[in-house]
Structure formats: C-alpha cells, structure tokens
Amino acid sequence: MNIKLMTKYENVPPFPLAAADISEVEELILSQFDEMPHQLKLAAKYILEHPTEVSFCSMRELARRAEVAHSTVMRLVHWLGYDTFGELRSQYRPAEARTVAPPHGTHQQNMDTELDGFIASFSVQAARLVQGYGFPKAFVEASQILASASRVFCLGLSSQYAAAHQFTYALRQIRKPSVLLSDADGIATDTLWDCGPSDALMVIGVAPYARAVVDVVREAARRKVKIVAITDDRLSPLARLATVSILVSLPKHYYFQSMAPLSAAAEILAGLVARRSNAKAGDPIELTLSRFGRGNFHSN
Secondary structure, three states: OEEOOOOOOOOOOOOOEOHHHHHHHHHHHHHHHHHOOHHHHHHHHHHHHOHHHHHHOOHHHHHHHHOOOHHHHHHHHHHOOOOOHHHHHHOOOEOOOOOOOOOOOHHHHHHHHHHHHHHHHHHHHHHHHHOOOOOOHHHHHHHHHHHHOOOEEEEOOHHHHHHHHHHHHHHHHOOOOEEEOOOOOOOOOHHHOOOOOOOEEEEEEOOOOOHHHHHHHHHHHHOOOEEEEEEOOOOOHHHHHOOEEEEEOOOOOOOOOOOHHHHHHHHHHHHHHHHHOOOOOOOHHHHHHHHHOHHHOOOO
16 A cells, blocks of 8 residues: 655656556466566566556556666466457546546646645645544554554664554554664663563555564564554565555655655654544643643743
8 A cells, every 4th residue: 555645736646557457467477476586576566567558558668768688578378377468558547538638837836835745645644544434444454453453563774663652652652652762782682582462563664675674574573563664665675575565655856765755654654543543632731731741841
C-alpha cells in the first residue's frame, strides 16, 4: 500500500488497472523474487514500480526503461510462467482507454502548492482519525497488532530515528508500554532477548537499508514477534519480513533524504493505536500540561 499525499490539482491515474489481474502478477514476482538472477530482479522491480507502463509499452521499450536487455524481459516472462510478453501484458490491460488531460497550468500549480497540499492533507487525515473515519487496510491491521501487543519495540536508525522516537513518545503519552531500540552500543538485538509472540516491533527503514536494522528485524521474526514496517519498497528486506507493511513514497530527486512522509505515516499510525486503545483526544497543549504538570512549562 503506497501512501501518497494528494493535492487538489492531481488527477486519477490515466490507466485504472484491474486489481485482481495485477495482484496475480505481483504475487508471482514477490513469491519468486529471491530466486531470480540479478538482471531478472531489475526487470521485475521495474514492473512492480511502473505497472501502467506494462499496458502500453512494447517489450523493447519496457526493457530500455528498465535498463536491461530485451531478452532479459523475455526471460522474466517465461520465469513467471507466461509464453509471450503479450500474455503478461494482457494482465495489465487498462480498464479504460482514455486519459484525462490535466487542466492548463496544473504542473506549475502543483509546484506552487506542494507544501500547502502536504500540510493540508496531513491535517485532513488527522481530523478523519479523531472523527472515527476508516483508513486503508494496512493501517488498520498495523494498529490492531500494535494496540493488542504487550510491548511495542520501536526501531529506526540514522535519518529514520526521529520518526521512531516520535512514535515511541506518542505511545508513551497513551501509557502504551514501548521501548525505543538504539544500536549506538550494538545492543539493539540483545534488547529482544525476552520478547515473543505477544510483543510487536514497529520498524521504520528506507533504502539503503541499514544492516543493523535488518538484523534486528530478522531476530524479531525468529522470535515470532509481530512486525509492522513503514518502508519504501515492497521488495525491501523489512517489508518481506513484516507481518504488515505500510509503503511510503519518497522524493526520488532531492538534496537530502526526506523523512516527512515517514513521519506523517508514523504519526497517523500512532493516532490509530491511540484511538483503538480508547485514549482521550483533545487540545494537544492541554493534554501535555495535564500529563506533565503546568509547573514544568513556561507560561506567557
């Protein structure tokens, strides 16, 4: 499930695809991905990330875009059990042939309103949460796992640490037993020594995936801990080990690695856990003052 913060200028994707057909191809790729040779993995990953292109690109054009030989695409077709590229492409046949032309000036408007759109969208999602509206299946399942866990271990290293820290802080606000894991001393894995099926691990990680994070997640999986991952790719080692994964789209071209979408997803998830735990919602300032005492804060 991809999280995408929409602005009012965005349109429905031009090729709505039949979900049942696409999921069949995706499941084939995901179930066999680990066994594929490196070049086939490149082609498979491109197809997963650009499903609409399969419906209108020739095999040679798709190979060019994926930066592999066209024979590699053909090998992938056979690997997945199809006789021809056309047979695989038929699974991605668009539900409707027409595209919707964006209104004049939409691109510039999107650029001008990107920040406002991001903030407005997050505010809308937060309001929906408090008002009891439904959320995507992955969020619901993840919140169920975390709310019912005896303890929640939280992990995120490097640039992802801030989001993990905020998530842990939010759970502690609702009196949910939570532990923020740190690998500063190489002891993150050791912290899991007494965890088990009644516990949960919430991990935040994006490419490039820190080996220390993957090691902790593998150890948690070995101990039957339920794992919720907020990550950027369904083929990431975190998503493949997780019980539930929430996929977040990150900027592909920027000056540094942006964590804003990860933080937004983590805060919405923490809010859903709070709602499921029957926590009280209200003015955040008043809630903070009541929990920690007014004497601990400066008053104007």
